[in-house]
């Protein structure tokens with residue numbers, strides 16, 4: 001097992017990883033920018049290193065500075081969290097070259113899945129069903145038009161390097177296609193430095209259902225059920241739940257086994273999430289994330305398995321702690337992402353938290369990196385915490401969520417709590433009848 005782990009992240013996820021390290025008796029190193037000197041992840045770590053000014057490119061994304069922090073502190077492993085460098089194959093490679101363990105998959109697997117065209121081809125070759133679309137990159141409008149006409153409109157132009165919902169544009173007819181292609185390209189170029197795009201059939205009423213997997217890198221792999229992340233705004237998840245209201249045990253087992261068999265063939269190591277769109281009883285692969293996800297706690301709640309502990313164990317060379325037969329699902333869990341944003345306009349709302357009262361009680365978990373008096377810096381993602389509620393049934397979980405949301409008080413800044421308070425009384429949400437377009441339509445209502 002490792003002696004010291006450096007956590008190359010900030011906020012709630014840095015604390016989450018620290019917690020797992022502490023339970024394993026591993027000392028922790030926090031890194032931070034000058035804007036985060038007072039952050040909770042810094043206060044609670046055994047050691048901390050300031051790695052640069054506020055801009056992420058000069059701190060949390062700066063590989064030479066992170067390497068220097070590892071050397072100064074003698075860390076023998078790095079946990080990247082999510083976002084930042086968590087899916088950067090070069091970072092994983094450089095760490096390995098310096099005999100520092102990257103707590104995650106091999107750089108080769110990160111690279112394959114980081115390019116969506118290659119990921120889709122790989123998934124297809126492993127027997128995973130994919131969304132119908134172009135065979136690889138689309139380079140001209142003529143080619144795009146031919147494919148779109150064969151498939152039928154609407155189609156979605158997607159960036160192969162895409163992430164965070166960027167570089168994605170819908171074309172409803174041949175008239176929109178040229179513009180969609182050009183906009184997706186330029187957005188992708190600006191965000192990822194790679195303007196390659198491909199085309200997919202645009203599904204009209206799918207749910208987003210993703211499968212959590214774990215592999216040991218030696219050909220063993222298991223699945224930990226699914227998460228339903230259909231409540232989205234601008235292709236970004238807002239609320240997640242497990243199990244999905246749309247799946248029964250047989251469907252869960254079938255897709256779970258398809259995915260874990262594929263991961264066994266791939267000899268995948270560590271935690272991964274295979275994302276699908278689900279429509280009319282069929283699954284369509286969209287991408288794989290080779291890291292821990294924001295919404296991992298809902299899986300932890302229904303399986304009782306600590307996903308971060310498992311990631312660290314596997315990275316240290318231990319076998320999988322659980323066989324597939326030992327994984328059982330109990331009850332229902334829902335996570336709400338609490339962002340420092342206006343609940344209607346979604347305009348970021350950084351500033352000082354003057355009062356902080358998180359909810360508690362049976363089945364309630366709050367993962368957050370903030371505290372009363374803390375000043376949220378304007379430089380990073382607006383996620384300030386996650387409320388995760390677990391109940392014996394979906395109904396009990398909903399009742400508990402309503403209660404927990406009514407207790408949650410955050411003053412001094414605006415948050416998305418009022419939106420969730422509204423959503424939990426909407427009949428479609430209460431009944432689990434929503435697809436990926438539901439929230440956008442709801443928000444457009446006066």
Ligand code: ADP
Nearest residue numbers: 162163164165166200201202203208235286436
């Ligand atoms: P990113 O990496 O940017 O998150 P994804 O490929 O994971 O992109 O897709 C994000 C979201 O975009 C999905 O959850 C879904 O809401 C929407 N989306 C992606 N592909 C399609 C598609 N073919 N049809 C309809 N919606 C899609």
